Amino acid sequence: MTPPTLQVRNLRTHFFTRAGVVKAVDDVSFTVDRGKVLGLVGESGSGKSVTGFSILGLVDPPGRIAGGQILFKGQDLAGLSEEAMRQLRGNRIAMIFQDPMMTLNPVLRIDTQMIETVLAHEKVSREEARQRARDALGQVGIPSPEERLRAYPHQFSGGMRQRVAIAIALLHKPDLIVADEPTTALDVTIQGQILAEAQKLCADFGTALIWITHDLSVVAGLADDIAVMYAGKVVEQGPVTQVLDQPLHPYTVGLIGSVPSRNKRGEPLRQIPGMTPSLLNLPAGCAFRARCPRAEARCAEPPPMAEYRPGRHARCIHPYEEAVAA
Amino acid sequence: MTVFLLRRLIQAAAVVLAMSLLVFLGVYAIGDPVEILISPEADQIERERAIQALGLDLPLWQQYLVFLGNALRGDLGRSFVFNEPALQLILQRMPATLELAVGATVAALIIGLPLGLYAGLRPNSTLSKGIMAGSILGFSLPTFWVGLMLIMVFAVQLGWLPSTGRGETVEVLGMRWSFLTANGLAHMVMPAINLSLFKISLVIRLTRAGVRETMLMDYVKFARAKGLSPTRITMVHVFKNILIPVVTVVGLEFGGTIAFSVVTESVFAWPGMGKLIIDSINVLDRPVMVAYLMIIVLMFITINLIVDITYSLLDPRVRLEGKA
Structure with a gap:
């Protein structure tokens, strides 16, 4: 049996700051297989981006991976040397960033930025690299790619720049793409196009995709599985339709309830009271306790991750057992 | 354009x-x-x-x-003292000042950029802290004092370098240049270093600040995510971005270097424009003073123009248009 594309086991990424240890990612586990999409969902500061950067080995000091395994096709990335990691990055594992206005270097032409990516991993001629770059641009739906290659990033719109970033990620047909909120900064229409593009990709090349977002509606249409993060921990995970239809964890329920389009007209919008706790001094026990409508004395003990239904895990001692009308 | x-x-x-x-x-x-x-x-x-x-x-x-x-009509008056056209007097001395200023600027870039780059990439290393402390000295030590110290150490004590004058010159394009002869170059080393001390510090600080700022940009992280080697990221992605502020400041500084090379020229008896203007002020030689200042103004304007054009070459977002 071939190992899954990516298997993250008990990953801990901590930031050792002067004010104390920030447990940005604390005991996170999930699996993504060939051609599958995992939606990593959570509020700002829940640790979803840091999880993504950990997989690519791009956590900047004072942060570092403090424990756990990142098994990429069976090989543990957490223990790899920087040079071995560099050879994987952009080659077998690619990443797409949140803000397309910032990810491309403003003073370098598109062709420079694409060709260097090809040459970083393969010994081919510049001409061949250029051809690959042009094909990749065409693949993500950029019209007249030959001309656009000679353009600078500021000559593109935000959506186009994100397409270029995706094209760069595709250059080596990676096994895994980590997409960190790639559509958050874009128009809805462009967002739709990019999502369709991503879906097609996974189907065509069998690429595994981790789609980091705070937008549940994006995940609903795109992902196969979902992992909901809160304060550095995965609080619930499972197949996307099941989790969204029958959430177990009160936080997931609150998150789904916060989507405005699910609200009845005229009723006040629902929201989760309070705000995410500071990662510097998390309360003991369940981090969501202070905002949870079902919190009780037992929640002061850290809740274990438990399988409540087949394939459905949650980190809560009293999950919603029956379907809640969210 | x-x-x-x-x-x-x-x-x-x-x-x-x-x-x-x-x-x-x-x-x-x-x-x-x-x-x-x-x-x-x-x-x-x-x-x-x-x-x-x-x-x-x-x-x-x-x-x-x-x-x-x-x-x-191109006539800026005759010097009261030399009874020669003021413009001609100044132009005769311009090559000396120009080569000194260019030498100082080149030295500032050759020394300042690598040091600043290093200090920016490894901000916590001891060497970086030493470089930064040194740059404070470069800013604050008075030029004339450093000049005198240089003369004392390298000319008087060690006897390695000549302390005054331009040495042998060669005539190219109707002007006399020192930097083309070994002897002239030896004469140029100390004044050029002296003049560039402030600029080296400036370039170090600008480069370091630029590197520190650029390293945090998303496009650098993206470049790392693409699997580029650290050398390529530093030398292409970071370096090209920090060149923009460095070129601007060094370019504008160049005019200042020419205009204020007065001190260095006096200390090393370098027969340039700066020495001429000091002498002229002493005897209130008005035409020379006026002509000198007019030439400096023209020079500043030209340099600013060149900086603007270079800037547009470095930063594709800047396009030179009629619009302000």
Whole structure:
């Protein structure tokens, strides 16, 4: 049996700051297989981006991976040397960033930025690299790619720049793409196009995709599985339709309830009271306790991750057992 | 581009005109050259004749108009002291100052960029802290003192380098240059280092700040995510971005280096424009002072133009257009 594309086991990424240890990612586990999409969902500061950067080995000091395994096709990335990691990055594992206005270097032409990516991993001629770059641009739906290659990033719109970033990620047909909120900064229409593009990709090349977002509606249409993060921990995970239809964890329920389009007209919008706790001094026990409508004395003990239904895990001692009308 | 250049030319003309008026008034206010130039024993008739010969008997506004009229024909007056055209006097000394300033700027870039890059990439290492402390010294030590120390150590104690003058020169394009002969180059080393000390510190600090800022940008992280080697990220992605502020500041500084090389030229008896202007101020040689200042103004305008054009080459987002 071939190992899954990516298997993250008990990953801990901590930031050792002067004010104390920030447990940005604390005991996170999930699996993504060939051609599958995992939606990593959570509020700002829940640790979803840091999880993504950990997989690519791009956590900047004072942060570092403090424990756990990142098994990429069976090989543990957490223990790899920087040079071995560099050879994987952009080659077998690619990443797409949140803000397309910032990810491309403003003073370098598109062709420079694409060709260097090809040459970083393969010994081919510049001409061949250029051809690959042009094909990749065409693949993500950029019209007249030959001309656009000679353009600078500021000559593109935000959506186009994100397409270029995706094209760069595709250059080596990676096994895994980590997409960190790639559509958050874009128009809805462009967002739709990019999502369709991503879906097609996974189907065509069998690429595994981790789609980091705070937008549940994006995940609903795109992902196969979902992992909901809160304060550095995965609080619930499972197949996307099941989790969204029958959430177990009160936080997931609150998150789904916060989507405005699910609200009845005229009723006040629902929201989760309070705000995410500071990662510097998390309360003991369940981090969501202070905002949870079902919190009780037992929640002061850290809740274990438990399988409540087949394939459905949650980190809560009293999950919603029956379907809640969210 | 053409519209841009045309606009800049008109702006430049206006600046030159305004400056000429200011310079003329300012120089007039410094003192009366008659007192210095004409011997105290001269009688009234001799004085009158001298004053008339120098054109100093006319009212100020007429003197200015005469000056302006002559200037338009390329005549900035004759030196009271040397009795030579002021422009020619200055142009003769310009190569010496220019090669010194260029030498200092090149030294600043060659030394400052690598040190700044290192300090920016490894901000916590001991060497970086040493570099930064050194750059504070470069900023704060007075030029003349450093010049004297250099002479004491390298010329007097060690005897490695000559302390004064330009040494042998070669004539190229009708001007005499030192940097083309070994002897002249040896003469240039100390003054150029002396003049560049401040600029080296400036380049170090600019580069370091630029690197620190750029390293945090998303595009650097994206470049790492693409699997590029650290060398490529630093030398292409980071370096090209930090060149923008460095070119701007060093370019603008270049005018200042020429204008204020006075101190270095005096210390090393370097026969450049700076030394000439100091001598001229001492004897209130008005035409030379005015001509010198006008040339400096022109030089600043030209340098700014070159900086703008270089800037547009480095930063594709800047396009030179007629719009302000």
